[in-house]
Amino acid sequence: MARVTLKGNEIQTSGTLPKVGTKAPDFKLTTTELNTKSLSDFLGSKVVLNIFPSVDTGTCAQSVRQFNQEAAELENTKVLCISRDLPFALGRFCGAEGLNNVTSLSDYKDGCFGKDYGLDFTTGPLEALHSRCVIVLDENGTVKYTEQVSEITEEPNYKAALEALLDD
Structure with a gap:
């Protein structure tokens, strides 16, 4: 399990992120149109x-905005924004913000994504929600980069994640 903090107070996650060099676990997540997407739907793209x-x-919303902006410049790359929010909330936010370079996906049905990726909070006020992480995959679904943000109120390292897309 990873130990992270929320405003300095320690909370724990259900496990650890997939290791660099391993195949990412498959998933079934719900789109804002209530369709199901799996990892195989994105194979062939970073x-x-x-x-x-x-x-x-605020911090979560900013990460979606920032990755939306960065994604506009990326070739053969999909940015998936994943939370346990209802698909309606994700759709409302992206629609209101005009964000169309990211794909919003919800793990609201069974939470299997969070469990399989080892990133659910198991203690603290955000228990059962996903911790703040970034995972970069290559075109074959192999993990190239991971970041478990140590203080949940802070943004991820966008630059490091984007640079991992360039490493071949």
């Missing part, structure tokens, strides 16, 4: 998994 507790918080 993928950035931007994972966060809720789009209704």
